[in-house]
Amino acid sequence: xxxxxxxxxxxxxxxxxxxxxxxxxxxxxxxxxxxxxxxxxxxxxxxxxxxxxxxxxxxxxxxxxxxxxxxxxxxxxxxxxxxxxxxxxxxxxxxxxxxxxxxxxxxxxxxxxxxxxxxxxxxxxxxxxxxxxxxxxxxxxxxxxxxxxxxxxxxxxxxxxxxxxxxxxxxxxxxxxxxxxxxxxxxxxxxxxxxxxxxxxxxx
Numbered sequence: 001x002x003x004x005x006x007x008x009x010x011x012x013x014x015x016x017x018x019x020x021x022x023x024x025x026x027x028x029x030x031x032x033x034x035x036x037x038x039x040x041x042x043x044x045x046x047x048x049x050x051x052x053x054x055x056x057x058x059x060x061x062x063x064x065x066x067x068x069x070x071x072x073x074x075x076x077x078x079x080x081x082x083x084x085x086x087x088x089x090x091x092x093x094x095x096x097x098x099x100x101x102x103x104x105x106x107x108x109x110x111x112x113x114x115x116x117x118x119x120x121x122x123x124x125x126x127x128x129x130x131x132x133x134x135x136x137x138x139x140x141x142x143x144x145x146x147x148x149x150x151x152x153x154x155x156x157x158x159x160x161x162x163x164x165x166x167x168x169x170x171x172x173x174x175x176x177x178x179x180x181x182x183x184x185x186x187x188x189x190x191x192x193x194x195x196x197x198x199x200x201x202x203x204x
Contacts, residue, residue: 001134006169011078014178015071016168021064022096022152033059068097070146072182080159091153092162097144117177120184128185131178138167148185
C-alpha cells in the first residue's frame with residue numbers, strides 16, 4: 001500500500017498527512033473576530049475584522065478536529081514549479097481519515113469487502129465512499145479509511161508546511177485504485193441522468 005521512502009519534495013494524490021485542522025462548521029454557531037468600542041459597549045455595533053485581499057477574508061472561531069488526511073488533488077495540479085510553489089491552484093484538497101466504521105467491523109464479510117477496496121466498475125462494488133488503509137506504524141498501527149465525503153482544503157501557499165506533515169506515500173498500484181475509486185464516487189450518475197440521452201454519454 002505504501003512505499004518505504006516517500007518523496008518529501010512534492011505531494012501526490014493519496015499522500016497521508018497528519019496534524020491538520022478539520023473545521024466543524026455549524027450554521028449559526030460560527031463566531032467572528034471583530035472590534036467594538038468598550039466606551040460604548042452597551043449599544044455599540046460589532047464590526048467583524050476583515051483583511052482586504054482578493055475580497056474580504058474574515059477571522060472566525062469554530063470547533064475543529066486535528067486529523068489525518070489524504071491528498072485528493074490531482075498530482076500535476078499541485079506539483080511545485082518555479083520557486084517551489086504551486087501555480088494555477090489556490091488550494092490543496094484533502095479528505096479526512098476516519099476509523100473503520102462499526103457496521104463494517106461487525107460483519108466479517110463486510111469487513112473483507114472493505115479491505116479489498118473493490119473495483120467500483122465491477123458488478124459488486126462496495127463502500128464506494130471509503131478507501132481502506134491497512135494498519136501501519138505511522139497510522140498508530142490501526143486500520144483507517146479515507147472518507148471521500150469529508151473533504152476540506154488548505155491554501156496552496158501552505159505547501160512547505162504540508163510537506164512537513166507528510167509521512168506516507170502510496171505505491172503506484174494503490175494510487176491508481178485510490179484515484180479510480182475517488183473519481184467514481186464523485187462522478188456517479190443517477191438513473192435519470194443515465195437515461196436522458198446526454199450527448200457525452202453516447203458511444204461513438
